[in-house]
Amino acid sequence: MPELPEVETIRRMLCKGTSEYPSILACKIMNGQVFWGKTLAKPSVDQFISDIANQKIDDIDRRGKYLVFKLTRSFLLIHLKMSGDIKIVPENSPTEKHERVAISFDNGWKFIFIDPRKFGRLWLVDDPEAILLNLGFEPLDEEISERKFWEKISRHRRVIKPLLMDQRFIAGLGNIYTDEALYLAGLHPLTRSNTLGFHQAELLLRSIRKVLQDGILQNGSSIDWVYRGGNFQNYFNVYRRTGMPCRKCGTLIERIIVGQRSTHLCPTCQKYPGS
DNA sequence: CACGAGACCTGTTCGC
């Protein structure tokens, strides 16, 4: 489900609370339950349950697609992968279908991690850097200038789409927002990263930031049954619009496979270099 | 270094 805008939306909802549930900041953890052992990457289930009890949630941060919960003595990291989701429900709610982990608080609410495909992972660790170490830069972090981005991208000789989806290069982009950013930048997904001129790289970085910021403004994208509440799917230009007319030129949107992932583009607005 | 294939999983939709 989640790319940067969806993870950021979840982070904000957990911090602020919603009309459905209160903020979980400053909540004290009473106990944890694990229904699917593999969901817990670290430590063992027994360790997790004994370590997490009596810790308070001091802060919730995000790094790429990871949620980073700062607890009293440890950090809880969560990656939702393809189908993970988080809900805050009354403590006495029955266990839901696909519920993998539950953490109950002292205020009558509980945090539940739902994940049909079981790809999602939790880590309870002392040092989050051990896991986040290899992530690339935060796209919304202004620290990376357009020129720096051009230099970074030019160092690789890779197909642009898989490079943008490589979390070691840039953290937070997935299949949806990569396709949308390449469309806005007018770049074919198969373009080689080292063939971009400065102005193309500049436009690409601005397009990446634009789609991510717009995604956050719309509370992320809701597709199928998985992620609720987001609205960005109504603003897609190419993702899952195969056979529909390009909003700029009317050409029908095409779907190809790049790096084993569905890839959507307008063949007129995103010309393959050299064709 | 760059890339493709396969693995990890379950649920929904597509095509015949």
Add this chain to the structure above:
DNA sequence: TGCGAACAGGTCTCGT
């Protein structure tokens, strides 16, 4: 209606 294939927001690891 039924049934297998294809497909789905993401990484990992291994082999070339």
